[in-house]
């Protein structure tokens with residue numbers, strides 16, 4: 600199969616390179632770059648020395664079966680229609696096709712949607728929830744990292760109406776690689792190291808994505824309080840969620856619901872009661888870890904969900920989506936647990 604990556608020099612793009620290198624079905628890899636065409640991949644990332652990854656090409660897309668777009672938002676949608684006309688299946692790691700409404704996209708991303716007519720054709724690529732809809736599709740909206748960690752925890756519970764929709768607090772923490780390689784001042788080592796800060800408070804652009812998918816799961820329009828934080832670590836994401844259970848719901852009901860949803864899943868793991876997820880459990884792997892408790896004093900459920908932002912939160916999930924649309928074994932390129940410690 601011929602597979603391509605746009606944004607191959609970025610953090611998400613280079614993680615896809617790593618996964619495809621051990622995938623087995625990829626015969627030809629096109630590496631597209633707007634800034635480094637003609638350069639050997641090894642000169643950008645010397646840890647690939649002597650592994651013959653390839654020469655970065657300009658963004659003229661050759662004949663391909665699948666194209667991963669790991670670009671800043673807005674850039675993929677401008678070109679998607681042309682890619683689809685070339686019979687290329689497109690997996691967008693950015694946000695261009697995640698929201699169903701072009702108006703909502705404009706409100707949160709502050710640009711007019713470049714291809715609103717394609718929104719109806721895009722599938723939200725969260726395999727454990729929407730696998731059947733992803734199969735055979737040509738345009739996949741790979742979910743955001745914070746939404747992935749949040750939705751894996753909440754969608755099954757809301758579908759079964761085990762939680763009240765009026766009160767959901769999502770307190771999220773991400774490693775710095777979540778911001779990409781082109782860093783701004785706020786991501787400078789001396790600004791991040793030995794520091795810890797909230798950002799995007801009550802305004803982060805993943806809020807409408809989370810609300811859209813939770814509303815879909817619960818059948819009601821709901822809102823959430825979502826606050827992301829920046830943690831001085833390279834990769835990893837830990838999301839703590841507080842909610843109110845529906846009347847009469849016990850902790851076992853919540854666990855059984857997760858169990859039913861995820862018992863056949865290779866990449867989502869329910870930890871035994873009392874074992875709480877840590878970011879290192881998923882570092883460098885596509886595995887997600889979940890835990891919850893019903894706090895008897897307050898009556899609120901507390902949930903913790905952990906993923907690696909670059910893997911299940913981006914490149915790993917994108918490769919999982921490719922495997923599904925191509926009808927391959929879902930774990931191709933994705934085998935392996937975290938590196939520990």
Ligand SMILES: NC(=O)C1=CN([C@@H]2O[C@H](COP(=O)(O)OP(=O)(O)OC[C@H]3O[C@@H](n4cnc5c(N)ncnc54)[C@H](OP(=O)(O)O)[C@@H]3O)[C@@H](O)[C@H]2O)C=CC1
Nearest residue numbers: 606608609610611632633634669670693777779780781913
């Ligand atoms: N980092 C993460 O944890 C996650 C990222 N994502 C999404 O994946 C996409 C890529 O993110 P990430 O790899 O982190 O970002 P990076 O900033 O690390 O990489 C983006 C790449 O896009 C290419 N690019 C093309 N045109 C432009 C432009 N005008 N400005 C900047 N870059 C450009 C660049 O590669 P070149 O110069 O070679 O063309 C660049 O390396 C984004 O949409 C991001 O939101 C989603 C989930 C998690």
Ligand SMILES: CC(=O)N[C@@H](CCC(=O)OP(=O)(O)O)C(=O)O
Nearest residue numbers: 692693694743744773774777778
């Ligand atoms: C730490 C950090 O900065 N994280 C990024 C999230 C990365 C991501 O998933 O962004 P997209 O929705 O654009 O794909 C952020 O908050 O903007």
